[in-house]
Amino acid sequence: MAIQPPHVEDTSAMPAGGINAPQTSVIPKLRTRDLNFYYGSFQALHNIGIDIASRKITAFIGPSGCGKSTFLRTMNRMNETVRGTRYDGQILLDGEDIRKMDVTGVRRRVGMVFQKSNPFPKTIFENVAYGLRINGAKKATIAETVQRSLERAALWTEIKDKLHKPASALSGGQQQRLCIARALAVEPEVLLLDEPCSALDPVATLKIEELLFQIKETTTIVIVTHNMQQAARLADHTGFFLMGKLIEFNDTRAIFQNPKKKETEDYVTGRFG
Amino acid sequence: MAATTSTVLDRAPEPRARGFWRRLRAGEEIAYLIALSAATLVLLIVGLLVYQLWISSTLSIHAFGFSFLTGSTWDPNAGQFGALPFIYGTCVTSALALLIAVPLGVGASIFLAELAPPNASNVMTFLIELLAAVPSVIYGLLGIFVLVPLIHTYLAPFLTATFGFLPLFQGTFYGVSFLSAGIILSIMVAPFIISVSREVLYAVPTDQREAALALGATKWEATWDIVIPNARTGIMGSIFLALARALGETMAVTMVIGNTPAISASLYSPGYSIAAVIANEFTEATGNLYLSSLIFLGLVLFGLTIVINAVARILILVTQQKGAA
Numbered sequence: 267m268a269i270q271p272p273h274v275e276d277t278s279a280m281p282a283g284g285i286n287a288p289q290t291s292v293i294p295k296l297r298t299r300d301l302n303f304y305y306g307s308f309q310a311l312h313n314i315g316i317d318i319a320s321r322k323i324t325a326f327i328g329p330s331g332c333g334k335s336t337f338l339r340t341m342n343r344m345n346e347t348v349r350g351t352r353y354d355g356q357i358l359l360d361g362e363d364i365r366k367m368d369v370t371g372v373r374r375r376v377g378m379v380f381q382k383s384n385p386f387p388k389t390i391f392e393n394v395a396y397g398l399r400i401n402g403a404k405k406a407t408i409a410e411t412v413q414r415s416l417e418r419a420a421l422w423t424e425i426k427d428k429l430h431k432p433a434s435a436l437s438g439g440q441q442q443r444l445c446i447a448r449a450l451a452v453e454p455e456v457l458l459l460d461e462p463c464s465a466l467d468p469v470a471t472l473k474i475e476e477l478l479f480q481i482k483e484t485t486t487i488v489i490v491t492h493n494m495q496q497a498a499r500l501a502d503h504t505g506f507f508l509m510g511k512l513i514e515f516n517d518t519r520a521i522f523q524n525p526k527k528k529e530t531e532d533y534v535t536g537r538f539g
Numbered sequence: 540m541a542a543t544t545s546t547v548l549d550r551a552p553e554p555r556a557r558g559f560w561r562r563l564r565a566g567e568e569i570a571y572l573i574a575l576s577a578a579t580l581v582l583l584i585v586g587l588l589v590y591q592l593w594i595s596s597t598l599s600i601h602a603f604g605f606s607f608l609t610g611s612t613w614d615p616n617a618g619q620f621g622a623l624p625f626i627y628g629t630c631v632t633s634a635l636a637l638l639i640a641v642p643l644g645v646g647a648s649i650f651l652a653e654l655a656p657p658n659a660s661n662v663m664t665f666l667i668e669l670l671a672a673v674p675s676v677i678y679g680l681l682g683i684f685v686l687v688p689l690i691h692t693y694l695a696p697f698l699t700a701t702f703g704f705l706p707l708f709q710g711t712f713y714g715v716s717f718l719s720a721g722i723i724l725s726i727m728v729a730p731f732i733i734s735v736s737r738e739v740l741y742a743v744p745t746d747q748r749e750a751a752l753a754l755g756a757t758k759w760e761a762t763w764d765i766v767i768p769n770a771r772t773g774i775m776g777s778i779f780l781a782l783a784r785a786l787g788e789t790m791a792v793t794m795v796i797g798n799t800p801a802i803s804a805s806l807y808s809p810g811y812s813i814a815a816v817i818a819n820e821f822t823e824a825t826g827n828l829y830l831s832s833l834i835f836l837g838l839v840l841f842g843l844t845i846v847i848n849a850v851a852r853i854l855i856l857v858t859q860q861k862g863a864a
Contacts, residue, residue: 344749349657374755384746386765396764397754445750452754 295320295456295486296341296376301355303336303345303510310336311353312511318456318503323478323487325501325518327494328533332507334490335381338458341488342376343369359456374401377454381461383441385433385448390425393433393444397452411451419447420477439470446477450485457481459489463496475500494534498522506530589841596835598827607835613800615820620832622839624800628717628810629843632792633785635721635806636728641778643725644732648774651733652740653762664737671730679794682723687714687795690722695807706804715797718806723791728781735780739773740766775855779848786844789814813840 294317303311311333318324326334339345340353343364357364364372374397385393394412403411412429416422421443425436433444442462449457459478463471478487478500491497497504498518505515506529514521514530525531559568593600599607603620610621647667651660695712702708712718743766751761767774797809798819813836824830 342753344753347749347752370755370757373753378749378753380746380749380753382746384744384750386747386750387769396751397756400754400756400760400764448750448754 293320294318295360296488297356297358297361298340299356299358301337301340301353301357303333303340303353304351305348306350310510311340314355314512316505316512316515318486318488320486321482321484322502323482323489323500325497325504326488326490326507327492327497327504328507330492333510334505334507335460336510337507337512338460338488338490339378341456342373342378342458344373344378374452375454376456376458377449377452379442379445379449379457379459379462381464383438383445383465385436385441385444388433389430390433390436390444391429394448394451397448401452415447415451416444418450418477418481419443420473420480421447437470439466439473442466442470443474443477446474450481454485456486456488459487461490461492464492471496494522506533508533589838592834592838592841596831596838598831599835600831602828603832603835607832608839611800611802613816615824615826615829618826618828620828620835622813622836624802625811625813625816625836626839626843627802628720628796628812629786629814629840631717631806631810632720632724632796632812633782635717636724636785637778637782639722639725640729640732640781644729644777644781645736645774647729647733648736648740648777649762649767652737653758653766660737664734667730667733670726671734675727675788675790676794678723678727678791682719682791682795686723687719690714690719694718707806710803710805710807712807713809715795715809716807717796717803717810720792720796720810720812721806723795724785724788727788727791728784731781731784732774732777735777736770736774739770739777742773743769772855775851779851782847782851783844786840786847787814789818793818813837813843 296318298314298316301311301314302309303314314337326337328334336345341357341364345351345353346369359367359372359375364376386396388396391412394415395408398408398411413422413426416425421440424440425431425444428435433441436444442465446457446459446462463474466474475496478489481487489497489500501518503515504518504521506513506521506525506527508529514525514527516526520526521530522534525534531537599620603610607620607622608626609623610619611623612619612621613624614620651664655663691712691714695708695718698708699712747765747769748761751765752758756764792812793815796812796815798811798815799809800811800816801808803810817833817836817840820829821833824833
């Protein structure tokens, strides 16, 4: 059951009577086809087919254990580091199967921010510079890129005087923005965020949401959240996962105001048991 | 106003009412006292140990003083006692042991924790930990009957041919030597480094690895740049443990070091270590000065262990990566 996305390049592939979606000619950045994912014998994802629009914010919502984080982690092949996992189907980045690409290349192009901020035990500067160093950036450009990344993550003005202090000295919200800066430094084309605000207070959350709005000018953003208000505020498109299936995927407004499926309606209205 | 004050006064005694006796009944004070006495006992034992060593070695301390440490003659018949050859032997064999065991042990622990499949890792770790349980006399026998012939046939000719220009590898290898003792010690201490370092590496949060991988790091880059710095303090701890064992190891060293109180730059020469001389000569120590000097050696070994540990700890603090929490 491949749910056709809001944006498709070839309408011929769209099933008759597909989900009501706006027809635009934006080429999808990421698409999956018949994606099944297994932890050992447990199937965590069932036939996920989705097109993720370039330079938009796409949010995935759903109850705990519904597979939304698993799905996110397949898109930069992070799940391959977990033993006993396998998947079939296709994940295409700009039309190219990421399984056939070099894994480090995929992860450099598809960055990731995790649920819990995880700065390295290094200085603030070195945290952001690390990705540049391993990807062979020229020494002369590193300082400049670090500053630009910290600016994009709305952290520069707060920490520009303590670049060489340990990252652990920052507050929780600052650490998470540092992790975003670290991910942005290597200039990924896609940024995956796995419940990035779940451990943050409302003010820190708001700051991160604001900066995601800025980043989407240049970067495709996919965010997993268990906060429905956040999805409604942020996302252009929203997908609802339940029991490893993508139940519905559409414009965010449609998902929240006019859901097509009963399960979606139950969940977004809070009737979900 | 008055009401407020009286409320405050009413409340004030409350913490005292929930004081010692109540907490004692709740078990809190008892637990505290038990833990405290256990901790105090350890300190007390260490203190008594030093005191007893000091008292028993006063005779030697008065006779030789500081020159005990710098004297290189050990002649019980002439009543001449100098500890330098033993200090030298202990330091050289321990340094050699760490030189071999640290890269080996840390490398093996990285393999076991990061690269090997978990089942294989558990089996291998079990076998490696068995090595730590082998009695040291067995290691001594292994040294005499297996290791020394191997060194004699293969390693020593190779070292002489390759590094013969260094004073370390000049002379003739007869078997018992600093080299043999260092190698057997390295085999004995490596399991400590491997098993502790593996646990420490396991304890590094997965999200640290994932953060590095998500930036496009290879598995090796993530391990070397991120996981190991995270585990640094713990790995150092495992090396201290190994060092402490190497400094104090008696039996195996005695069997292969040669038991000759001599200082030689060549690792092929026989030597002696502090622990070995105490074990060998204690039963035949005639005369109070002889006995007192052996006990003084024990005090020196104790001091040496403390000094080396302190230096190593300072080294860690100084070289501590900037930014580490």
